[in-house]
Amino acid sequence: MKVLFIGGTGNISGEISKLVIEKGWDLYLLNRGNRLDKIPEGAKAIIADINNEEEVSKLIKNMKFDVVADFIAFKPEQIERDIRLFTKKTKQFIFISTASVYQKPSAYHMITESTPLYNPYWKYSRDKIKCEELLIEEFRESKFPVTIVRPSHTYGIEKIPLAVKSGKGAWSVINRIINGKPVIIHGDGTSFWTLTHNTDFAKAFIGLMGNRSAIGEAVHITSDEAITWNEVYDCIGNILNVEVKKVHVASDLLVALKPELEGDLIGDKANSLIFDNSKIKRLVPDFIAATRFYEGVKISIEYLLANSELQVEDEEFDSFCDKVIELQEKIISSYKL
Template sequence: MVSPLAPEAATVAPRSILLVGGTGVISAAATERAAALGHRVTVLNRGQSAARPVPDGVEVLHADIRNRASVREALGTRGFDAVADFISYTPDQAAAAVDLFAGRTGQYVFISSASAYQKPPTRLPILESTPLKNPFWQYSRDKIACEEVLFAAYRERDFPVTVVRPSHTYDRTKIAMVGGWTDVHRMRAGLPVMVHGDGTSLWTLTHSKDFAKAFVGLLGRPQAVGESYTITSDEYLPWNQIYRLFARAAGVAEPELVHVASETIAAASPELGPNLLGDRSHSVVFDNTKIKALVPDYTATIPFADGAREIVAWFDANPASQVLNQDYMDLTDRLTTWARSGQRPAGG
């Protein structure tokens, strides 16, 4: 059940907000929240997502953010109190954003990633002051490089950047387990499910609607310029419990969880390796004190037990989204058979 808007929300002065993206997991929730609070919201993207349509009353501009000329044509001479960029991933894209939005906004919000924080972390909880270093995952290193470009522009050109680092943020369309729907299928079929490591590392999952409460609260805030913020839930769970919550939501009393070292999975699947070794295999607990100081009413109120039920219910209602990944089926069969036999996996 999603919490209603905070009672004081109606007193917030409306701001003009441009969201670059607007139909992804976190950007769609931010669009909905900002519009519900009465802000003047504009979304810039190439087209709408059927799974996450833009709310009524939100202005939609169509342009390809990778084509600066098309963006300038779409925006004309318009300016905004805040621009939030959800789809810049590389330093050249960050540099292009500086070129596009300098002088056009009082605040440019870059969505980075909590995976950029030091891996493995040397201390918990993770703070905004935790070093940014991830030798395992190129995605994270690119986000770090983006931040370096943007903070250099802040120092040298007074570019009004704010950096937000979300961790694993989900909505009803996103299954947190590595195998996605394939893992749900295996649970229901009574097949063993592969869990990386020993299943005891801690993980933080944040519902997109909770994330949006804090995120929209910092838009248009001049005191946030030049700063970085972590936005996550304060709930953290071991992976074993996350898998069991999905099983319970899927109507499975006790799934067979088979533990396989993350390094073994990475060796057998180069596609899965960087994310596992660079993020999921490490315990992550975050301190949200800084964002709560800026947005005092922020509290994440959706426990993942509710989130898991919402996700499975959505997939059950949308059979076309129940995609079975045969490669992952084969990988799971091979590695769980090896793990239970104690023998070296063929080809691993």
């Protein structure tokens, strides 16, 4: 099988690339070449910016693929470009969307692929919905061979799932836990959340590649394990052998103090998300998300502690946490009877 990945070296796509090579498939990675060390041995790099449509068109002029997957398309105009570039050049085009497209708040606790797509809180999600709509319309009008994949919160060795976190990585929160400082969890920490290890995600994704039954379909790939945010932090604390000092702060208050959190919280993490994975299991019958969260995050934490270059401090984030926690403590103290 001849495969082209646009991107191919990220948290999700990197693991899929490894499996493609293991299967002996012919893999091309089209990216800007900023992470050449992440390209698996045996893959062929096409160094270009996908946003330079004219250049990419020339580079793939005489090429055709069994599967093309775009891991870095976020806006409708990027999908319009992909349709122009890959019409009649691939037997299957896979678009990586997001599970945050599902209705917020959900009208039913179990998310299926038929759950309405509606997220007024996050432009990122609304843009992904528009991308999906463009692709489905193209499938209906001209049989463009699209498969839409919706990941939820997918993590791996270099990514630790956290509730309220720094934009510079996980270290700020992990370091606070190690040093006995309180950490912020949105709401009361009892909402359910689904976390999927990237190696599990990759197994399901591979099963969709070249799968004729997946053409014209949208499918999410997630674990069947749903745990609360309190349990997420308790797992991390157990691994670090530290009791986590959890401070619960209302999501609305966090957004009021830091508006850029609205999409990530109100549009995503503040909601309980439990997924019905019947569809992916029907399309890929041998798929099982085998990595329990405790096992997966233990590897991630050990990797972070072993690699000092990943231990990036964020004084602005730490200051924000301290101020929010202090503010809440003052409010509580001033209204105690």
